[in-house]
Amino acid sequence: MNIDETKYRDKVIRTYIKNRNWDKNNEFLLKQKLLLNSDQLLPKYPFVVEDEWEVEFGRSDSGLGDLIFTDGNGNFAVVEIKYIDNLNSGDTASNRRTKKRQKVREQSVKYADIYSKNKFVKSIRAFIFTNDNPSPIEINI
Known part of the structure; x- marks a missing residue:
C-alpha cells in the first residue's frame, strides 16, 4: 500500500466516521472516540x-474487522472494538462480560494474523478497545 493510497483511505474513513451522526450505538461511539483521538x-x-x-x-x-491503522511504512495495528455492558449485575451478566472480553481478544489476534499475510505488511500488532479502558490494549500475538 503506497503512501498516497494510505493518506486517501485515512481521509475518507475519518471523514465518514466523524460525520456519521445517525448511528449512536455504544460500539460505534467507541469507534468514533478512538478515531477522533487516535493521535493520542x-x-x-x-x-x-x-x-x-x-x-x-x-x-x-x-x-468483519473493526479498524486497521498504519504508520505508512508497512507497520499495522489491527483494533477490535467492543462495548462491555457493565451496568447489569449477577452471574449471567458477569459471564456474558467475560465471554465478550475473551471473544474480542481472540478476534484481534485472529484478524491480525490474517491481515499479516498481505504482501505489504512488514509488522502487525493486535489491539482491543473497550469501554473498560481509556486507551487500546495491545494483545500478544
Missing part, C-alpha cells in the same frame, strides 16, 4: 486504512 491513543499509527473490513475477502459472514 495510537500515536505510532497515524493513518486509518480499513473500517469494517472483510476478514475473508468476499465473505462478510466470516467476520
